[in-house]
Every structure is written in C-alpha cells, then in structure tokens.
C-alpha cells in the first residue's frame with residue numbers, strides 16, 4: 329500500500345468511556361465484520377477480558393475506508409497497563425481521545441493524553457455516548473477543548489452504541505491524521521509493539537514497519553538480542569489474521585510468525601530488521617515493564633506445586649511482564665514469589681491460573697520492593713517481608729513512591745485530602761478543570777496505594793473520583809517489619825513491612841483476626857505481634873480438650889472408626905505451625921486484603 333493512503337491511529341480513553349464499543353462500530357461500518365458475525369467487544373479475545381468488560385491486551389486491526397487503509401489499535405485503559413498503551417502509541421500518527429459525554433475528563437484521560445502528546449501524535453478530541461440522557465456534550469466539549477487548547481466546536485460527538493457520528497469520525501481521521509513517513513529503500517526497520525503466544529502458531533509478533541520492507545520467508549534479525557529467525561508467515565489483521573504474500577512496507581501494521589515459542593524472544597520495543605541487510609540503528613524502543621507489586625502464590629494442595637510451576641511458565645510465554653521465582657514458606661510450603669505490574673495485573677494472573685489451569689491458590693498480602701541499606705554499607709533488595717533484616721544494623725530503608733493524580737467533583741476535596749494524608753501523602757498541587765471539578769496531585773508511597781486505597785477513594789467520593797499514578801522514584805521512610813508469632817513461632821506468611829506509626833495497628837488487627845480464625849487447641853496458644861524482639865500486641869486462644877470419641881457410647885467400633893477417619897480428613901487441610909494446627913481457611917481469610 330502507498331504510505332500516503334495509510335492512517336495509523338489509536339483510541340485512548342479512561343476505563344469504560346467506550347473504546348471497545350466504538351471499535352466494534354468501526355469494524356461494522358467499514359464492513360470488516362458483517363452484522364451477522366458481530367459480537368460485543370469483538371477485539372477483546374480473552375474470556376476474562378470479555379467477562380470483565382475490560383481490555384488487557386492491545387489489538388491492531390486494518391480497516392478499509394474511502395480508498396484508504398486505516399490501522400486502528402485498541403488499547404487498554406487501566407493504569408496497570410499503561411505500558412501497553414505507550415507501546416501502541418509509538419505505532420501511530422494519530423490518537424482519538426475519547427471522553428464519556430456524561431462523565432467528562434477522568435484521571436486516565438489526562439494520563440493517556442500526556443502519553444500521546446509525548447509521542448507527538450495528532451489528537452482528535454471526541455465525546456462519546458451522546459445518546460445517553462445524562463450526556464452533557466456542550467459542557468464537556470468546553471472542558472475537553474480547554475484541556476487540549478482547541479475550539480469547543482472542534483470536538484466531535486459520537487455514540488459508539490448507535491453509530492451516530494462514527495462515519496464522520498472515520499472521515500476526520502483520513503483528513504487530519506498525518507500519513508506515515510519512512511524510507512522505502514532503506515534497510516528494513518519495524519517496531520515490535522506487541523507479542524502474543526498462541527498455542528497453535530507459537531509467538532505472533534505485531535509490528536509497525538517504519539522503513540524498508542519485510543517479506544515472507546525472509547531471515548530477520550531482532551536487533552536487541554541479535555537472534556535471527558525466519559518469517560514463516562507475515563500478514564495483516566482484518567479482523568482475523570490474513571497472510572500478505574507481498575509482505576509489509578513503510579507505515580504498515582501487521583503480524584509475523586517465526587515459530588518461536590516464547591514471547592521473550594520477540595521482545596516488545598525491539599526493532600526487527602533484515603538479517604541479510606541489517607539497519608544501522610535501532611528504533612527508539614521503550615523500557616521493559618518493571619514489576620511493582622509482589623506477592624507469594626502457593627497451591628492450597630501442596631501436591632499441585634509442579635502444576636503451578638508449569639502454569640506460570642505457560643502464562644509467561646504470553647505475558648512478558650510476569651516474573652516469578654520459587655520460594656518456600658514455613659507456613660505455606662512450596663510456592664512462588666511473583667512480581668506484577670499492579671493490583672489488577674495480580675488479580676488477573678491469579679484468576680487465569682485458577683481458571684485456565686484449574687489450580688486453587690493462596691496468595692499472600694501484596695507488597696512493594698524495598699531497598700535496605702545496612703550500617704556496614706551493604707544493600708539489600710527486599711521483595712518478601714520475611715527477607716527483611718532483623719536486628720539493629722539497618723541504616724536506611726527506601727520505598728517506591730508515586731505521583732498520583734485524582735480527579736473528582738470539588739465537593740470531595742476534603743475527603744480526598746483526608747485519605748491521602750492518612751496514607752502519608754504529600755500534596756503537590758491542585759487545579760480546577762472547570763468550576764466544579766478538580767485535579768489533585770499527591771506524592772504517595774506505592775505501598776499505601778496497593779492496600780484498598782482505590783476502594784476507599786471510591787467509597788468516600790460515592791464513586792466519582794478517578795485515580796492515576798506513575799512511579800516517581802523512592803523515598804527514605806521509617807519502615808519496620810512486624811512479625812506474627814503463634815506460640816512463639818513466627819509465621820512467615822503473616823509478616824509485613826509497615827510504617828512505624830502503623831505497626832501497632834497492624835499487629836493488633838492481625839492478632840485479633842487470627843484469634844477468631846484459628847480453632848482452639850489442646851493447649852493455650854498465644855498470638856503475638858512483634859517488631860524484632862519487642863512484642864507490640866498479644867491475644868490468647870484458650871485451650872480445649874477435644875475428644876471426638878466422647879460422643880460414642882459403649883462399643884460401636886465401626887462408628888468410632890468412621891469418626892477417626894473423619895478427623896484424619898480434617899487434619900489434611902491443616903497446616904502445622906510449630907505445634908499449632910492452623911486450618912487452610914485461616915490463612916486464606918487472614919491474608920485476604922479486605
């Protein structure tokens with residue numbers, strides 16, 4: 329295709345503002361999917377995406393429109409997947425900034441807009457859902473125009489649901505988004521913006537060609553790893569993969585298959601070039617996503633450990649952001665310490681492990697990465713509270729912080745500030761977006777955000793606040809490890825790293841919770857919370873003498889046997905901590921974050 333006829337664009341928006349629905353209409357209106365085959369959220373291919381109504385992986389699809397070729401890239405909206413958004417943006421020249429006409433600008437609207445502006449994209453402001461009775465297109469057109477510095481009349485108005493305005497929007501894309509520019513005669517350079525593992529075809533790599541040409545049966549070179557592969561298949565997605573025998577030229581977006589089995593061999597952000605005639609310089613890539621949140625994952629049934637390992641290996645083929653290493657816990661047995669991009673990523677990985685691989689799992693409370701500097705100058709990176717050094721030799725502890733942006737109606741300013749202050753936030757600034765909506769910016773420790781911060785924010789603002797955060801380095805903090813001991817034995821799975829001022833509350837809460845969850849034993853069981861050797865809270869589980877045979881009168885031996893069998897069954901689901909029997913459910917309940 330002549331690059332002058334190509335338009336590459338993406339749709340960016342806050343979660344639920346209607347990207348996937350708008351994408352559906354575009355598929356239909358351009359005739360790529362006929363009405364019979366149409367289903368909602370056509371491009372969200374994973375079950376979990378469809379059920380939750382969210383987009384996790386980016387999708388690229390080629391749409392013919394008015395003698396032009398439009399490549400549309402649907403992107404995820406959630407903050408955990410910002411890195412997916414930024415890589416998709418690099419493959420485009422334009423972005424549709426979609427805003428719900430009943431909601432207005434939200435936190436990810438801003439975050440995504442800034443990403444798109446950084447990538448130098450042409451921005452098309454669009455209000456969606458104008459069919460809603462609650463829509464206020466005039467008011468929000470003004471807000472949106474104020475944000476990007478255009479005239480309110482330049483804001484397009486559409487309904488992804490009814491299709492109103494969508495044709496005009498496609499025409500507008502053709503008219504205003506710049507055509508891709510590249511050197512057709514130069515050595516091939518294509519940017520990998522996604523790579524997905526497919527059980528039958530191996531890794532499918534999505535690329536945007538910048539210069540030159542990539543063909544079928546060509547030896548290609550991955551520039552960052554120096555690995556060479558042969559392209560077994562190359563093509564475009566419209567809306568299913570279609571092999572393109574002529575290959576892909578300047579500005580084109582498509583996929584290639586080389587038969588490799590692991591997405592890490594086809595790294596997102598890498599540049600693909602021709603092995604015979606390699607390019608000199610790589611395209612500016614993007615950084616590998618770094619895990620921010622860690623948690624231990626253990627099979628409830630210890631025998632399932634090998635299955636868990638295999639499941640993680642398989643999932644990683646598809647999810648380059650997932651990292652894990654084996655760990656053992658005295659309380660939970662063999663498992664893995666797993667690193668995630670954020671809480672939603674964590675939930676999704678866990679859900680996929682349980683659903684797609686049939687595993688039952690316990691996950692320990694999530695934590696962030698700490699950097700501990702010892703008095704002798706040694707440094708430690710702690711991703712698991714039980715590795716946190718005890719004893720008085722710690723000089724400094726550093727924790728990751730975020731720059732967080734909260735958008736909400738101005739009546740909630742007080743409530744929001746109270747929550748942020750309670751979580752060691754430092755106010756950075758506040759701006760009014762319109763007379764009744766504010767943007768509030770805070771520095772907040774990441775460790776404070778990963779514990780129900782968002783839930784609290786939502787409930788204190790009746791659902792009106794939206795949140796976005798980005799990593800902003802680290803800060804030194806007064807952090808301590810709180811251990812929980814049963815009968816004097818520390819239970820590693822319950823240790824937590826918390827701020828000094830919150831250690832007492834954590835200890836008291838956990839001890840109380842466990843007193844309720846752990847059944848009485850033959851002997852008294854003290855539960856203690858301690859910082860090092862100092863006990864900060866204590867509860868007691870009183871002793872009972874439980875005699876299962878007491879209920880049997882006389883000599884019904886078969887009944888006795890049955891009862892003993894039953895008791896043995898029950899024991900299997902108990903974990904021994906020292907001499908104390910702790911039911912599996914107690915771990916699950918105590919470690920659940922709410």
Ligand code: GTP
Pocket residue numbers: 341342343344345346347348349350381382383404405406456457458459460486487488489490
């Ligand atoms: P993520 O992929 O999770 O970021 O969400 P999204 O932005 O793709 O939103 P999605 O298309 O899933 O739409 C969110 C909700 O808004 C769904 O319940 C849609 O049915 C609804 N919706 C989307 N567009 C319109 C519209 O134009 N009018 C109305 N009334 N509802 C819409």
